[in-house]
Amino acid sequence: MNPKVLLTSKEIDIILHRLACQLVEKHLDFSNTLLIGIQPRGKFLAERIKSILKTEYGISEVPLGFLDITFFRDDFRRNQKTLEANKTQIDFLVEDKKVVFIDDVLYTGRSIRAALTAIQSFGRPAEIELLVLIDRRFSRHLPIQPDYRGRQVDAFDEETIRVHWSEHEQEDAVFLEETEKN
Amino acid sequence: MKELSVNHLLGIKYINKNDIDLIFETADHFKEVINRPIKKVPSLRDITIANIFFENSTRTKLSFELAQKRLSADVISFSAAQSSVKKGETLIDTVNNILAMKVDMVVMRHSDAGAAHFLSKNVKASIVNAGDGAHEHPTQALLDSYSIREKLGDVAGKKVVIVGDILHSRVALSNIFALQMQGAEVKVCGPKTLIPKYIESLGVKVEPNLRKALEWCDAANMLRVQNERLDFSYFPNTREYSQQFGLTKEILDSLDKEIVVMHPGPINRGVEITSDVADSQQSVILDQVENGVAVRMAVIYLLASKIK
Numbered sequence: 001m002n003p004k005v006l007l008t009s010k011e012i013d014i015i016l017h018r019l020a021c022q023l024v025e026k027h028l029d030f031s032n033t034l035l036i037g038i039q040p041r042g043k044f045l046a047e048r049i050k051s052i053l054k055t056e057y058g059i060s061e062v063p064l065g066f067l068d069i070t071f072f073r074d075d076f077r078r079n080q081k082t083l084e085a086n087k088t089q090i091d092f093l094v095e096d097k098k099v100v101f102i103d104d105v106l107y108t109g110r111s112i113r114a115a116l117t118a119i120q121s122f123g124r125p126a127e128i129e130l131l132v133l134i135d136r137r138f139s140r141h142l143p144i145q146p147d148y149r150g151r152q153v154d155a156f157d158e159e160t161i162r163v164h165w166s167e168h169e170q171e172d173a174v175f176l177e178e179t180e181k182n
Numbered sequence: 183m184k185e186l187s188v189n190h191l192l193g194i195k196y197i198n199k200n201d202i203d204l205i206f207e208t209a210d211h212f213k214e215v216i217n218r219p220i221k222k223v224p225s226l227r228d229i230t231i232a233n234i235f236f237e238n239s240t241r242t243k244l245s246f247e248l249a250q251k252r253l254s255a256d257v258i259s260f261s262a263a264q265s266s267v268k269k270g271e272t273l274i275d276t277v278n279n280i281l282a283m284k285v286d287m288v289v290m291r292h293s294d295a296g297a298a299h300f301l302s303k304n305v306k307a308s309i310v311n312a313g314d315g316a317h318e319h320p321t322q323a324l325l326d327s328y329s330i331r332e333k334l335g336d337v338a339g340k341k342v343v344i345v346g347d348i349l350h351s352r353v354a355l356s357n358i359f360a361l362q363m364q365g366a367e368v369k370v371c372g373p374k375t376l377i378p379k380y381i382e383s384l385g386v387k388v389e390p391n392l393r394k395a396l397e398w399c400d401a402a403n404m405l406r407v408q409n410e411r412l413d414f415s416y417f418p419n420t421r422e423y424s425q426q427f428g429l430t431k432e433i434l435d436s437l438d439k440e441i442v443v444m445h446p447g448p449i450n451r452g453v454e455i456t457s458d459v460a461d462s463q464q465s466v467i468l469d470q471v472e473n474g475v476a477v478r479m480a481v482i483y484l485l486a487s488k489i490k
Contacts, residue, residue: 068211070211071211071215071223071224071225071253071483072223072224072225073225076225076226076486076487077228077486077487077489077490081185082184082185082186082484082487082488083487084184085207085208085211086211087210087211087214088211088214088215093219117224118223120220121215121218121219121220121221121222121223122218122219122220123219
């Protein structure tokens with residue numbers, strides 16, 4: 001199966017602006033709010049959202065961190081391969097703050113489960129919300145739902161959703177393709 | 183994804199440069215973890231580790247235990263002094279009895295060279311060598327290199343001198359292997375009686391003069407004078423040793439560059455290194471201790487992920 005384009009660069013742009021707008025609607029001046037990109041792929045989306053908040057709404061002081069969940073995953077040793085970590089960069093305490101987790105694709109919910117545990121190492125947040133670009137409906141293993149979603153997608157388990165970002169892969173695009181068999 | 187090429191860490195000799203790189207990259211992440219307000223991750227919840235120390239140790243044992251606990255492993259620790267080893271039990275029997283209690287990994291220190299290697303061939307668990315006789319002490323060498331990398335940016339191309347009792351030192355041997363593997367140049371310096379006869383066959387030069395050695399190097403690893411291993415007089419007395427091979431502030435300040443001063447601990451203040459040097463800006467002795475926990479977490483995490 002050839003990759004099918006789910007979202008083009010233009011559509012992604014519109015969606016990102018809407019998501020940023022929804023965030024502002026809820027958090028207003030972001031005085032008590034932190035953005036956390038979930039590593040590795042949530043990082044790009046989180047940076048985009050932050051930049052839109054600055055250019056469109058003049059909100060420049062939102063703290064942005066990146067959380068790696070590798071050591072909190074529930075499939076250690078259940079996976080054939082060693083789980084490789086990414087950089088965590090959270091230079092602030094999350095105690096009593098409103099935290100927004102940002103990730104590109106919400107699938108089984110297990111990454112977010114791990115992130116909910118991992119963030120506790122940095123304090124006790126007042127509340128945690130979840131923003132995702134793609135919500136793979138009907139695929140959840142856990143009772144976790146997004147608060148802000150870019151696009152809802154129905155996909156089979158044998159299919160993978162791949163999000164490309166221009167910072168990393170030349171262009172913004174979202175693809176649906178068959179999962180590569182190892 | 184990357185993984186270690188080995189199932190046990192028996193010595194630096196048995197691993198390769200890619201393994202060292204992977205351990206250091208992983209240790210970078212763990213160093214960030216142990217500086218968090220809550221310094222613990224749940225990765226090794228279902229792993230049980232036995233620390234078996236047939237020889238005294240404070241910092242290595244503490245460092246391993248802390249690393250294991252920070253990874254949420256279950257830990258049992260055991261010192262030979264209070265054990266059935268005294269009653270005549272063999273090494274394999276002791277360890278197999280411990281493994282019968284469903285232990286996945288064994289960290290062992292033993293006074294005989296090759297003990298960890300022997301164990302890895304005879305018992306079913308992942309083995310980490312925490313020092314075997316005068317053979318190897320791989321995690322110490324890894325944390326030493328990690329500290330050099332942290333301070334100087336890279337290990338490749340750096341010049342490191344190891345000063346002191348090279349003959350009895352497993353730290354020296356593991357360091358030589360680790361540093362050379364990463365492209366550093368190594369010299370040793372110490373009393374002739376404490377330099378092994380064939381050390382040059384490892385590609386290591388001997389520099390008998392401490393000042394010349396220090397002028398040459400980027401980092402100096404000052405080994406402890408191990409009185410407990412000196413079964414007869416290798417040098418007249420500690421005063422003479424410290425005059426010739428002790429690192430003092432005067433020598434350090436007279437060099438035209440800043441070198442990194444390391445020591446694997448425990449320090450004999452005033453013998454191999456003076457107090458003002460040990461506590462100076464150039465000393466990374468306490469960084470080595472902190473890095474020791476991060477590096478050991480990385481080693482244990484990477485080995486544990488290979489336990490099936």
